[in-house]
Amino acid sequence: MIRYVLGRLTSLIISLIVASIVIFAVIEVIPGDPAAFMLGINARPDTIAALRAEMGLDQSVVARYFDWVTGLLRGDFGQSWTYKTPVAELIADRIWVSLPLAIYALALSTIIAFPAGIYAASRRGGAGDVTIMGATQLGVAIPNFWFAMILVLIFAINLRWFSAGGFPGWDNPLQAIKALTLPAIALALPQAAILARVMRSSLLDMLGEDFIRTARAKGLSARQALWKHAVRNALIPVLTIIGLQFSFLLAGGIIIEQVFFLPGLGRLIFQSISARDLIVVESVVMLLVFTVIMVNFLVDLAYAAVDPRLRTKS
């Protein structure tokens, strides 16, 4: 167990180091002078020189990398060139849209997928199974930003149940949740389709196992065997997918935020890209990558908690 956790921890740290180097390098290899790139072609030479000094471009690449990383570790994400405020503040404002959206979508996806997958597996080959599997084929193929537009067309423009976009802030939690509902559904349904398929196939694998036959032989009904033994064991592959989905939802949120004009990290990235504010882009991307790698690490730990074989294996 300890060896397993230590192994995961080592790969977590290596992943984070490599990720930071890759992101730093991508920004670094911009042809020409990053300061000139950010300021555009009409910039005055003294403005460029000022920005160069502020970005520390007069120092060596290695020194700048360590400055950036140690800054990140202290919570100092640098200063935005266009907003003239610390990047940490910009992120702090917007994370309260992006993170709740991803969590909301993940919850929806799980709530839809678990019953659908379990039902389909328990009625294998039946009409319910065929219908659910057909629906998941559609769900997997649908582009979520298009699905979002359809939701807006139906529920905001025609039925007027929800607003078509924007975010009122968390002062009124109910309104805030309402504003995030359509975006969360748009994000969640395609993911729920994937999760339901994984849940179904994982459960079907388990139902073929000897321990299910044993459970049935000792007198459990098919339903009891399913719930007491199969579902619990089927959760292991499902957990991995949920972990992967969280990263997908966080990143996918970037696009959905565009559809609904939500002031989250996605909009911050795009505004910074068009303003060429690379300091913001670099730090927000690093934050997203950090979150994703961290979630995958936690999933690996959860694995060990669920699967006793992993605890004893090296």
Add this chain to the structure above:
Amino acid sequence: MSRNLIIGAALTVLFIALAVVSFVWTPADIETLDIPNRLQTPSATNWLGTDHFGRDILSMIMMGARTSIAVALLAVGIGMALGIPLGLLAAARHGSFLDELIMRGNDLVFAFPSLVIAILITAVFGASAVNAIIAIGIFNIPVFARLTRGAALPLWERDFILAARVCGKSATHISIEHILPNITNLMIVQGTIQFSLGILAEAALSYIGLGAQPPTASWGRMLADAQTLVSIAPHVALVPGFAILLMVLGLNLMGDGLRDWLDPRIRVART
């Protein structure tokens, strides 16, 4: 052949045919604007209606199919061209430092949120179809590397490989002459799946303006343009979305169907 395979292949062939035909003929010229004729609903002259510039939507869909297919196919090509050799190498040198290095590298790329990195790449190097191909292609490499290694490892234990080794064939020779032909089916199936994911990724990137640039037509940008018009002309937003949906659905069904059809064990079990 299963129903899935037939429906999937039919949809896929339809879109590929639309893309190919667009090189020689489209119902209308999409480079000339016809503003008075904008946002027309489907009619005998414009089967799928016209967009906000009065361009024929069917013609736009045909030209967009070209972009989507080209970007996704080349991205799969990058993934296969680099991923399969890496996987073969890792399997041939199983347990070595090189194997470990390749697999850890794979895990690392897997851990990255692909869309975020694709956005970073296109933001820094400029939005273009080529950068979209590279950004999508990079994330196909570990998929093929891992699958190749996983399929090749059990083959290395087989007697016919042992026979080849006794004959003095090198690992490279064996990988190319004996391992590769035995994993081709698997690669075709996975290629189909990655192709469909590539179509979705291209649509997402061009929707946010980081894919193919005007005047190149693309389904994602058609959707971005249609977004503000969705209340007055819903068909402008519905058509490109259905094109993406049907193409991806077709590829997925074809992938599933091919997997069953190419796997002799399942085929025998059925008959």
